[in-house]
Amino acid sequence: xxxxxxxxxxxxxxxxxxxxxxxxxxxxxxxxxxxxxxxxxxxxxxxxxxxxxxxxxxxxxxxxxxxxxxxxxxxxxxxxxxxxxxxxxxxxxxxxxxxxxxxxxxxxxxxxxxxxxxxxxxxxxxxxxxxxxxxxxxxxxxxxxxxxxxxxxxxxxxxxxxxxxxxxxxxxxxxxxxxxxxxxxxxxxxxxxxxxxxxxxxxxxxxxxxxxxxxxxxxxxxxxxxxxxxxxxxxxxxxxxxxxxxxxxxxxxxxxxxxxxxxxxxxxxxxxxxxxxxxxxxxxxxxxxxxxxxxxxxxxxxxxxxxxxxxxxxxxxxxxxxxxxxxxxxxxxxxxxxxxxxxxxxxxxxxxxxxxxxxxxxxxxxxxxxxxxxxxxxxxxxxxxxxxxxxxxxxxxxxxxxxxxxxxxxxxxxxxxxxxxxxxxxxxxxxxxxxxxxxxxxxxxxxxxxxxxxxxxxxxxxxxxxxxxxxxxxxxxxxxxxxxxxxxxxxxxxxxxxxxxxxxxxxxxxxxxxxxxxxxxxxxxxxxxxxxxxxxxxxxxx
Amino acid sequence: xxxxxxxxxxxxxxxxxxxxxxxxxxxxxxxxxxxxxxxxxxxxxxxxxxxxxxxxxxxxxxxxxxxxxxxxxxxxxxxxxxxxxxxxxxxxxxxxxxxxxxxxxxxxxxxxxxxxxxxxxxxxxxxxxxxxxxxxxxxxxxxxxxxxxxxxxxxxxxxxxxxxxxxxxxxxxxxxxxxxxxxxxxxxxxxxxxxxxxxxxxxxxxxxxxxxxxxxxxxxxxxxxxxxxxxxxxxxxxxxxxxxxxxxxxxxxxxxxxxxxxxxxxxxxxxxxxxxxxxxxxxxxxxxxxxxxxxxxxxxxxxxxxxxxxx
Numbered sequence: 001x002x003x004x005x006x007x008x009x010x011x012x013x014x015x016x017x018x019x020x021x022x023x024x025x026x027x028x029x030x031x032x033x034x035x036x037x038x039x040x041x042x043x044x045x046x047x048x049x050x051x052x053x054x055x056x057x058x059x060x061x062x063x064x065x066x067x068x069x070x071x072x073x074x075x076x077x078x079x080x081x082x083x084x085x086x087x088x089x090x091x092x093x094x095x096x097x098x099x100x101x102x103x104x105x106x107x108x109x110x111x112x113x114x115x116x117x118x119x120x121x122x123x124x125x126x127x128x129x130x131x132x133x134x135x136x137x138x139x140x141x142x143x144x145x146x147x148x149x150x151x152x153x154x155x156x157x158x159x160x161x162x163x164x165x166x167x168x169x170x171x172x173x174x175x176x177x178x179x180x181x182x183x184x185x186x187x188x189x190x191x192x193x194x195x196x197x198x199x200x201x202x203x204x205x206x207x208x209x210x211x212x213x214x215x216x217x218x219x220x221x222x223x224x225x226x227x228x229x230x231x232x233x234x235x236x237x238x239x240x241x242x243x244x245x246x247x248x249x250x251x252x253x254x255x256x257x258x259x260x261x262x263x264x265x266x267x268x269x270x271x272x273x274x275x276x277x278x279x280x281x282x283x284x285x286x287x288x289x290x291x292x293x294x295x296x297x298x299x300x301x302x303x304x305x306x307x308x309x310x311x312x313x314x315x316x317x318x319x320x321x322x323x324x325x326x327x328x329x330x331x332x333x334x335x336x337x338x339x340x341x342x343x344x345x346x347x348x349x350x351x352x353x354x355x356x357x358x359x360x361x362x363x364x365x366x367x368x369x370x371x372x373x374x375x376x377x378x379x380x381x382x383x384x385x386x387x388x389x390x391x392x393x394x395x396x397x398x399x400x401x402x403x404x405x406x407x408x409x410x411x412x413x414x415x416x417x418x419x420x421x422x423x424x425x426x427x428x429x430x431x432x433x434x435x436x437x438x439x440x441x442x443x444x445x446x447x448x449x450x451x452x453x454x455x456x457x458x459x460x461x462x463x464x465x466x467x468x469x470x471x472x473x474x475x476x477x478x479x480x481x482x483x484x485x486x487x488x489x490x491x492x493x494x495x496x497x498x499x500x501x502x503x504x505x506x507x508x509x510x511x512x513x514x515x516x517x518x519x520x521x522x523x524x525x526x527x528x529x530x531x532x533x534x535x536x537x538x539x540x541x542x
Numbered sequence: 543x544x545x546x547x548x549x550x551x552x553x554x555x556x557x558x559x560x561x562x563x564x565x566x567x568x569x570x571x572x573x574x575x576x577x578x579x580x581x582x583x584x585x586x587x588x589x590x591x592x593x594x595x596x597x598x599x600x601x602x603x604x605x606x607x608x609x610x611x612x613x614x615x616x617x618x619x620x621x622x623x624x625x626x627x628x629x630x631x632x633x634x635x636x637x638x639x640x641x642x643x644x645x646x647x648x649x650x651x652x653x654x655x656x657x658x659x660x661x662x663x664x665x666x667x668x669x670x671x672x673x674x675x676x677x678x679x680x681x682x683x684x685x686x687x688x689x690x691x692x693x694x695x696x697x698x699x700x701x702x703x704x705x706x707x708x709x710x711x712x713x714x715x716x717x718x719x720x721x722x723x724x725x726x727x728x729x730x731x732x733x734x735x736x737x738x739x740x741x742x743x744x745x746x747x748x749x750x751x752x753x754x755x756x757x758x759x760x761x762x763x764x765x766x767x768x769x770x771x772x773x774x775x776x777x778x779x780x781x782x783x784x785x786x787x788x789x790x791x792x793x794x795x796x797x798x799x800x801x802x803x804x805x806x807x808x809x810x811x812x813x814x815x816x817x818x819x820x821x822x823x824x825x826x827x828x829x830x831x832x833x834x835x836x837x838x839x840x841x842x843x844x845x846x847x848x849x850x851x852x853x
Contacts, residue, residue, distance in 0.1 A: 072709075072803075076817070078582050079628055086584035159594040162587040218628055234627030234634060235813055236805040262709065262803045263813065266693050270708040271803065273701040422576020422818045425585060443586075453586060460588050 058524055058539075067540040069257040069522065072268040072277035076261055077238050080229060081218035082202040083155050086163040088531060091199045091443055093238065093259060095532040098202020099224045099247065101130055101148070101181075102193070108528030109358070109445050111193060115143055115203055115224065115247065116181075119193075125484055128183040128192070129176070135247035137205045138228035143247075145175030150206035152183075166195040166449065188484045191446040198444050199532065226252045226536035235261055246536070253539035272297075272517060278540065279525070283517045285343045296520045301345060301513040305354035305442040305529040308346075309454075310403060310507035311428070312435050314468040318386040319434065325504040327377035328435075329367045331410040337402045338510040345515070349508035351497045352454060356511075356529035357447045359493035366501045366508055375410040384411040389434040391417050393424050399437045399509065428465045437509065440464065443530055447493050451477050455500045468505030545846060549839070556835050560828060567827040568609050571820050578625040578818035599625055601820075612824065622821035626814065631825040635807060639829070641711045641718075642795050642806035648722055649729035649791045654784065656730055657737035664738075665745030666768070676742065680735035688794055692728045692801035699724060709803035725802045729794065733787055740783055744776040751775075778849045785841025789834045 075089030082094045101116040117133040135143040156167040169189040174182050185192060195201065208222045220229060226248070227240040241256040260277065262268045265284050271277040283291070291297040312319045312328065319325060338348045349355070351364040378384055388407070392400045395418040404414040419427060427433045442450040452459035456477045457469025473496050480492040501508075514527050525538035579595045580587070596602050600611060612622060621631035664676035700708035712721040748754065749772050757767050795808025803809075807826055814822035 076626065076813070078626055084628075085582065086586045087582060088584070090584070160583075160591060160598065162583040162591050164591075165588065215628065233637065233805065234624065234629055235810055260709075260803070263809075263816075264800050267696075267709060267801060267803050270693075270696050270701050274704065274708040276707060276709050420576070420816060422574065422578070422581060422816065425580055426575040426577060429580070449586075461586075 063253055063523075063539050064542055065253050065539065066255050067542065069254050069279065069525075069535075069538065069540060070260060070277045071257065071279045071281060072260050072262045072271045073281040074261070074263050074265070074268065075281065076235060077232070077259060078234075079218045080221045080232065080238075081214060082151075082200045082204065083158060083161040083164070084214075084218060086200070086443065088441075089261075091531050092533070094202060095199040095225075095530075096227055096240070096535050097221065097223045097225045097229070098204065099135070099226075100198070100201045100203065101196040104197055104445075104528060104530070104532070106526065106528075106534070108356070108530060108532075111197060114197070115148070116196075121193075125188055125192075126185045128185070130181045130183070130196075132179045132181065133247060135224070136245040137208075138223045138243045138245055139205070139208065140245055141205060141207070141222075143203060143205075143224055144178045145181045146178075147203055147206045148181045149173050149175050150209070151203045152201070154204075154209075155201060161200075163198075163200050163443070165452075166191060166198060166444075167201070188482045190481065190484050190486075190489055191444070191448045194444060194446045199530065227257070230256065237261070248536060252536035254535070257535055272519065275519065278522050279516060279518045281514075281516050283515045285341070285345060285515060288345065288515050288517065289343045291517050298518040298520055298522065300516060300518065300526065302516070302527045303356050303529055304512065304514045304527075304531075305356045305450075306439050306512050306514075307349055307352075307354045307441070308399070308437065308439045308509035308512065309349070309352065309464075310435055310437050310509060311433075311464060311466050312468075312504075312506050313431055313433055314463075314466050314505055315431055316388070316434050318383055318388060321381050321383065322503060323377050323381045324383050324386075325507075326367055327374040327381070327383075327410065328407060328412070329504050329507045330370045330377070331374035331412075332403055332406050332507060333369050334366075334507075334509055335369070337399055340402065341398050342510065342512055346510040346512035349510050352500045352506060352508050353447055353450045353493075353497060354442050354511060354529070356445070357442050357450050358445050359447050359490045361494040361497045364494070364497045364501055367504065371406070371410055378411050385413055387413045387415065387434075389415050389417050391419065391424060391427055391433040391436040393419065393421055397437065403437060431465065431467055441529075441531065445530065448477075448481050451480070451493070451496055455496060455505070463505055466506050468503065470499060470503055470505075473499055545843070548846070549843070552835075552839050552842075556832070559835065560831055563831045564613070564824065564828060565609070567824055568612065568820075569605060571815075571818070571823045572605050572608075574818065576818045578820060581817055582626050599623065601625075612821070621825045624814075624819055624822050626817040626819040626822070631821050634810070634822065635825050635829060638805060638807045638810050640806075641804050642792070642799070642808055644711075644718055644722055645725055645729070645795055645798065645804065645806060645808075646788060646791050648719075648726045649733060650784065650788050652726050652730045653733040653737060653787060653791075657734045657741060660734070661738050661741035661745060662773070664742050665749065668746050673742075676738060680738045680742075683731045683735035684739075686732055688728060688732055688797045689801060691731060692724070692798060695724050695728055696802065711804050711806075721802070721804070725798050725804060728798055728801070729791055732794065733791060736787055736790070737780070737783060741776060741780050744779055745772060748772045748776050778845065781845045781848070782838075782841045784844075785838040788837040788841075792830060792833055792837075 075092065077089050077093050078087060079085050079090060080097060082098050099115050101114050102111050103114040104110060105112050115132055115135055116130040119128060119130045121128050132143060132145060137143060152167065152170065152173050155161050156164050156170055169185050169192060170183055171186045172184040176182050203224045205222050209217050219232060223243060226243055226246045228243040230239040230241045232238050238259040242252050242254065262271065268280045269283060269287050272280040288299055292299050312325055314320055335348050338346050350366060351361055353360055390400055390404060395416065400416060404416060407414045428436065453461050454464045456474055457463050458474045459477065476492050476496050480489055483489040483492060516527060518525060521541035523539050526534050579592050583591060583595055600608055615622060624631050624634050627634065660676045664673040667673055696708050699706050706723050707721050710721055712718045754767060754772060757771060795806055796812050799806045799808035800812060811826045814826060
């Protein structure tokens with residue numbers, strides 16, 4: 001079926017130049033390590049399609065080497081073993097420590113050669129053969145096919161592999177020779193090639209992991225990415241140094257980078273202003289606005305896959321009524337709240353999946369803002385005066401307060417219950433809540449994990465614990481996974497998004513970019529929607 | 543002889559207290575809703591993974607069994623594993639204790655010195671302008687929110703003036719001092735008032751005590767009376783307060799350390815509670831309890847050493 005259809009709009013860069021077949025085979029960009037200039041040229045396509053990155057790339061002669069970049073982040077690093085966590089702080093770091101078979105281009109979507117210099121699927125796309133390049137781990141030992149097989153087996157099979165779902169389609173993986181690995185899939189799987197880039201599919205050295213054991217390796221690993229671990233003081237700082245054996249020749253530019261854990265927002269902001277951090281993660285929007293006007297700060301606002309939604313517990317006696325959920329969608333001024341909370345830095349969400357994942361439907365339309373009709377619907381459903389309990393981790397959360405007000409205006413009684421993060425998850429997972437304003441993100445550009453997480457009722461997470469379950473969506477989710485024709489796949493995902501909005505199982509709120517702020521001496525640093533830095537390409541003024 | 547017996551007796555009394563605290567903390571921490579494993583491996587991880595990791599930490603056992611296992615290990619010197627960071631608890635706490643002890647020691651010394659000077663100045667001229675000023679400072683300091691004060695100091699002296707660092711602990715003793723000046727000042731502003739209020743009141747009260755009247759009637763000058771009789775007498779009854787202030791400083795380290803990103807046990811305590819990192823919560827609670835009791839013991843011993851009437 002491949003080739004019979006047009007290329008989907010989600011790959012504009014690829015569509016312009018390559019056929020789908022060429023992309024899958026990875027032949028165009030395959031070969032030896034590209035020279036530095038080619039790498040930099042590859043980074044410069046960012047303004048196509050409105051990528052919106054604030055850091056233009058630099059001609060190679062102007063780049064300054066050296067320096068240690070400091071990041072202040074609220075997210076904890078909990079492990080240095082790539083398979084052990086799918087928490088934000090770990091995803092961000094693990095992707096930097098370990099190279100995967102493939103990597104993503106500057107747009108976060110294009111699939112480029114990584115530790116594999118080329119790959120070739122069989123005609124039925126059930127067998128994939130990857131050819132490895134000459135590369136070494138941070139201890140100097142070569143990256144071999146055995147290491148790849150070992151890394152994928154533990155990713156797929158180990159019971160504490162935190163996010164191995166995407167790799168269960170791998171039926172078999174064998175090393176044909178020291179530089180060739182062959183995957184056999186259980187069935188057609190559209191996300192497979194992309195999953196070889198996923199943050200947890202990093203290649204680890206078999207011999208080292210086996211001799212150290214998982215527990216020790218997770219504290220002081222040998223890496224395959226741009227960075228080697230110098231020191232990790234849990235809950236304080238992770239100190240990384242340039243991996244001199246990194247396969248991308250001439251990279252990284254920095255001598256190292258440090259991840260400093262700082263939970264409090266004001267402290268991260270102070271550190272950034274005092275120059276004790278070069279980059280601050282998750283700066284509050286009010287401060288972002290302030291930093292936009294300052295010459296010594298860069299506010300890149302790189303697009304993320306973060307989507308804010310209002311979860312509705314579909315098992316709640318009131319919220320089980322589709323009409324009430326529809327009315328709630330219509331009662332909320334989503335544009336107004338988005339503008340107010342993010343100071344105009346986010347766009348109102350029109351779908352229930354992130355706008356940066358593949359096959360997101362820009363044409364999807366939720367029920368319009370219409371408080372009058374919302375009120376009428378609520379009355380007709382006999383729900384006037386019904387009580388809905390909003391769960392929040394922050395009693396001052398602006399979005400929750402605004403939503404509460406607007407729902408009151410159409411006749412619902414809204415109470416707010418504050419708990420801490422641990423309590424929040426406990427209540428949500430067990431369905432002990434009415435509604436909640438919250439957010440999530442997708443770790444990969446492929447929509448399969450996004451749909452399984454947020455919209456599928458039978459995929460393990462009960463539609464982000466809203467307990468919304470439409471068998472039609474469940475069926476379409478499986479169909480879309482196995483559909484390898486992009487156009488057909490796109491249709492399936494658009495259908496899923498349409499049904500989800502119609503059922504109003506939850507309410508889309510907004511898509512926001514990363515609120516990271518850099519000092520002006522930081523150059524060419526980007527974070528892609530899968531929470532991955534291009535730290536190997538970043539540099540700083542001396 | 544007497545002192546040794548007292549110390550041994552007090553140390554022995556700590557055992558049942560620590561045991562009771564360990565039981566209460568263990569069951570309370572696990573009674574809070576929330577699963578540390580879900581937070582650590584990430585909410586997106588499937589339930590099967592969460593269950594597998596829970597089993598690795600023995601969290602699938604009933605809580606009372608977990609407690610016995612924990613205590614059994616504790617007596618062999620094993621404080622358990624941090625769930626959030628997958629490293630041994632003892633090492634994690636050990637590496638964090640130094641910055642907090644620096645914070646406590648400096649905060650206590652500075653608070654004491656400032657309180658001493660201000661109380662004396664105020665008590666020598668009760669109800670005069672100086673005294674009013676000191677009392678105002680004490681009242682404002684007591685009511686000052688620590689997180690706000692820390693933020694203001696950090697914004698002014700670290701961000702705007704750039705005189706001092708806004709975060710961290712530094713690498714050498716001199717560097718530690720530089721990093722701790724703002725946290726110490728923050729501590730001082732809220733802690734010195736506790737000492738001032740008591741010391742000032744004691745000084746004024748003792749200035750009118752019978753033995754002072756006797757001395758005045760003997761014709762002794764006010765200066766020597768104050769220095770040789772009123773002051774030592776008042777200080778003695780305030781020594782036990784030092785132990786309490788030291789414990790308070792330990793308590794507010796939970797607030798002060800995160801403000802200045804000091805990698806001490808206060809910050810770790812806060813994070814471990816948020817993360818439901820049970821064995822770190824347990825270990826830190828025991829450390830905090832032990833430090834608290836040692837501080838009060840130290841204050842009592844000091845009283846014993848300098849006050850001939852006690853013993």
